[in-house]
Amino acid sequence: MTATPPTVGTIVRQELVPGARHWSVELRRAYGLRLTDVEGGANCAALFYNAHQHLERYNMADTLKAQHTAYLTRGHCLYSDMGRILVSITADSCGWHDAFCGVGNASLVAAQYGESHYQQARNACHRNGRDSLLVELGKWGMGLPDLVANVNFFSKAAVDTTGALHFVAAHSAPGSQVELRAEMDTLVVLDTCPHPLDPASRWQPKPVQVDIVYLGAAGEDDQCRLSRAENGRGFANTARYHCQHDHAGH
Amino acid sequence: MTIVVSTLDATSAVFSCDVLAGEPWLYRLAAGQTLRILDLEGNQAVDTLFFNADDPSERYSAQDTIRAQGNLYLGAGTALVSNEGRVMLTITADTCGRHDTLGGACAAESNQVRYALDKWPMHSCRDSFLLACARSHGLLTKRDLPANINFFMNVPVTAEGRLSFEDGISDAGKYVEMQAAMPVLVLVSNCPQLNNPCNAYSPTPVRMIVWD
Numbered sequence: 001m002t003a004t005p006p007t008v009g010t011i012v013r014q015e016l017v018p019g020a021r022h023w024s025v026e027l028r029r030a031y032g033l034r035l036t037d038v039e040g041g042a043n044c045a046a047l048f049y050n051a052h053q054h055l056e057r058y059n060m061a062d063t064l065k066a067q068h069t070a071y072l073t074r075g076h077c078l079y080s081d082m083g084r085i086l087v088s089i090t091a092d093s094c095g096w097h098d099a100f101c102g103v104g105n106a107s108l109v110a111a112q113y114g115e116s117h118y119q120q121a122r123n124a125c126h127r128n129g130r131d132s133l134l135v136e137l138g139k140w141g142m143g144l145p146d147l148v149a150n151v152n153f154f155s156k157a158a159v160d161t162t163g164a165l166h167f168v169a170a171h172s173a174p175g176s177q178v179e180l181r182a183e184m185d186t187l188v189v190l191d192t193c194p195h196p197l198d199p200a201s202r203w204q205p206k207p208v209q210v211d212i213v214y215l216g217a218a219g220e221d222d223q224c225r226l227s228r229a230e231n232g233r234g235f236a237n238t239a240r241y242h243c244q245h246d247h248a249g250h
Numbered sequence: 251m252t253i254v255v256s257t258l259d260a261t262s263a264v265f266s267c268d269v270l271a272g273e274p275w276l277y278r279l280a281a282g283q284t285l286r287i288l289d290l291e292g293n294q295a296v297d298t299l300f301f302n303a304d305d306p307s308e309r310y311s312a313q314d315t316i317r318a319q320g321n322l323y324l325g326a327g328t329a330l331v332s333n334e335g336r337v338m339l340t341i342t343a344d345t346c347g348r349h350d351t352l353g354g355a356c357a358a359e360s361n362q363v364r365y366a367l368d369k370w371p372m373h374s375c376r377d378s379f380l381l382a383c384a385r386s387h388g389l390l391t392k393r394d395l396p397a398n399i400n401f402f403m404n405v406p407v408t409a410e411g412r413l414s415f416e417d418g419i420s421d422a423g424k425y426v427e428m429q430a431a432m433p434v435l436v437l438v439s440n441c442p443q444l445n446n447p448c449n450a451y452s453p454t455p456v457r458m459i460v461w462d
Contacts, residue, residue: 101316165322
């Protein structure tokens with residue numbers, strides 16, 4: 001029943017996710033998710049779950065401490081709470097993706113951008129990251145307990161010596177791209193609402209193009225596997241998991 | 251870093267107990283009560299989560315707390331914010347100066363990644379959290395465990411975005427105090443980690459003291 005995989009590099013699906021929308025996909029192992037900030041200044045909040053067991057999920061703390069980093073870029077791996085790698089970052093032209101600022105909520109958006117309801121504004125109404133992720137999680141039978149600390153692709157909040165955060169405007173140029181490769185079958189849930197620390201007063205959420213591309217499994221000389229000893233062990237843990245559970249004959 | 255000394259007198263406390271290293275502790279704090287966590291012997295990480303006692307789906311949120319105060323570190327004056335955007339507790343006194351909320355809890359699996367694949371049999375905070383969940387008779391499960399606070403732990407982030415686990419800045423007798431703004435369940439794992447300096451390689455007991 002196993003279909004022949006496509007040629008490496010083949011784009012199998014393309015979507016344009018407009019600003020302030022939510023979206024999700026089950027990304028099969030060895031497939032990539034290529035996110036493009038089409039206009040510049042986008043924010044893409046994302047969460048990651050084991051596609052077969054949603055209780056196993058992206059863990060911000062385990063990801064950051066394993067790699068001694070407070071941000072994410074090429075060569076980094078996104079860990080689950082089970083010591084396995086859900087996705088690795090195989091390409092990145094942006095350089096810094098925020099890992100700890102979370103998402104905005106309805107009252108924050110109303111206070112910053114003003115009220116704009118569907119009744120008047122129709123589909124241009126204001127949306128917020130928290131409600132958007134909850135709706136998308138709801139489609140998969142998940143909810144508030146599953147809403148954990150997310151990644152904000154294309155956004156940066158710099159940290160000074162006192163720990164104070166400074167949002168970096170215009171951090172992501174038009175055409176910025178980050179590519180994630182699934183190391184295990186992974187449910188990706190995302191939204192494109194503005195970053196919660198973006199000080200802009202004008203409501204102007206930016207679209208994100210999503211390409212699903214076949215990348216093939218990580219080789220022995222893979223940059224993410226070799227980027228640090230911790231990631232080598234993370235890949236080893238993930239391989240052990242596939243020996244036990246992989247029915248696809250990898 | 252701001253040092254704020256408590257005005258509370260231990261003789262007027264309504265509750266006190268010691269939590270040994272490697273043990274979980276689950277306690278219900280009424281709205282208005284103050285909890286002091288006392289680092290008895292110094293440099294002891296205390297992994298901590300908070301839940302709304304009336305509805306545990308509302309819980310401490312590291313990312314909402316960080317966003318709300320625009321700062322990564324917790325200290326005197328920090329409002330500990332929930333996943334509903336509400337203040338659960340406020341840190342009212344602190345003689346340590348800085349506490350971490352990025353490092354999370356140690357676990358068998360993250361110890362494998364961080365140190366060696368054969369480290370999985372070592373005791374961990376996640377095991378203590380899960381034991382407390384099991385004892386809660388369904389009130390809390392693994393799903394309810396987000397990124398926690400590490401009181402007394404020092405995890406500085408540089409301008410370049412590097413995160414490191416440094417020797418503690420706490421010492422014997424240092425403490426942090428927080429007042430509950432709602433009824434909260436306090437879930438603590440007194441950290442058993444032996445692989446890094448977060449407990450000075452020697453986990454020790456902490457004291458919990460509560461005032462009305």
